[in-house]
Amino acid sequence: MSFQQRNITVSLVTFILILGLYMTRVFQLLQSDGFTPTNIFRLWGITIILSIVATIILTILAHIGSAVFQVIKTGDENPKIEDIQDERDKLIDLRGTRVTYVASSLGVLAAMLTFVFGQPPLVMFSLLVFFGLLAQIIGDISRLMLYRRGF
Amino acid sequence: MGKSSISNNIRKLRFFHNEMTQQQLAEKVGVTRQTIIAMEQDKYSPSLELAFRIARIFNVPLEEVFSYEAKEDGK
Numbered sequence: 001m002s003f004q005q006r007n008i009t010v011s012l013v014t015f016i017l018i019l020g021l022y023m024t025r026v027f028q029l030l031q032s033d034g035f036t037p038t039n040i041f042r043l044w045g046i047t048i049i050l051s052i053v054a055t056i057i058l059t060i061l062a063h064i065g066s067a068v069f070q071v072i073k074t075g076d077e078n079p080k081i082e083d084i085q086d087e088r089d090k091l092i093d094l095r096g097t098r099v100t101y102v103a104s105s106l107g108v109l110a111a112m113l114t115f116v117f118g119q120p121p122l123v124m125f126s127l128l129v130f131f132g133l134l135a136q137i138i139g140d141i142s143r144l145m146l147y148r149r150g151f
Numbered sequence: 152m153g154k155s156s157i158s159n160n161i162r163k164l165r166f167f168h169n170e171m172t173q174q175q176l177a178e179k180v181g182v183t184r185q186t187i188i189a190m191e192q193d194k195y196s197p198s199l200e201l202a203f204r205i206a207r208i209f210n211v212p213l214e215e216v217f218s219y220e221a222k223e224d225g226k
Contacts, residue, residue: 002185086182087198088189147185150194 003066003083004092005147010062012140014054019133022047026126040122047129092146100139107131157196159217161187164209180204 001009025043029035063083071077085093111127165171173187180201189195197205206213 002183004183005185084183086186087201088182088186088195150189150192 002147004085004089005144006062006066007059008096008140008143008147010058011055012137012144014058015051015133015136015140018047018051018054019130019137021050022129022133026130035122037122040126044125044129047133051133092143092151095146095151096139096143099142100135103135103138104132107135156220157217158193158220159190161205161216162191164211164216168209176205176208179208 029039111124111131114123114127165176173184177184177187190197202213202217206216
C-alpha cells in the first residue's frame with residue numbers, strides 16, 4: 001500500500017467515525033426532544049471543526065506511522081517515504097474529487113427535497129451535513145478502488 | 152476500468168537493462184514505484200510525457216515499450 005493509499009484509508013476511517021458520531025448525536029437529540037436550531041447548529045460547528053482537526057492530526061500521525069513502519073521494515077534510520085504525488089496520484093485524486101462533487105450535489109438535491117415534503121429547515125440542514133460526510137466517504141472509496149483496480 | 156488497451160514491455164526492458172529495479176526506474180522517470188507496478192500490470196496507461204521518458208531511459212523507440220491494441224468497438 002502506497003503512502004497516498006494509506007492517507008486515503010486514514011481519511012476514510014476518520015470520516016466514517018465522524019459520520020457515526022454525527023448520526024448517533026442526531027438520533028440522541030431526536031429522542032430527547034433536543035432537535036432545536038441551537039443544538040443542531042452547534043452540532044454542525046462541532047462536526048465541521050472535528051473533520052478539519054481530525055484530518056490534519058491523523059494525516060500527521062499517518063506520516064509518522066509510515067516512517068516508523070519503514071524503519072522497522074528496512075532497518076534504515078533515515079527512511080525514504082514515497083510521499084510525492086505523481087501523475088497517477090493526481091489523476092486518481094481528480095477522479096475521486098469528481099465523484100465526491102457528484103455525490104455531494106445529489107445529497108444537496110435530496111436534502112432540498114425535504115422542503116417539498118413539508119419538512120422543517122432543520123431536517124434539511126441535518127441532511128446537508130450527513131450527505132457532505134457521505135460524499136467524502138464515497139469519494140475516498142472510489143479513490144481506493146481506482147488504486148486497486150486500475151483505470 | 153481495469154486492464155487498459157495499452158500494453159508495455161517495461162518488465163522485460165528492465166530485465167535487459169542490468170535487472171533494473173522498479174524503484175530505480177521510478178526514481179529515474181520521477182514517479183512512485185506504485186505507478187511503475189500499475190503500469191507493468193497494465194492497470195495504468197501513462198501520459199505521453201512519461202511514456203517518452205521511460206523510452207528514453209531504455210534508449211529505445213516508444214513503440215518498443217508500448218503497444219496499443221484497439222478494442223472491438225473501436226474505442
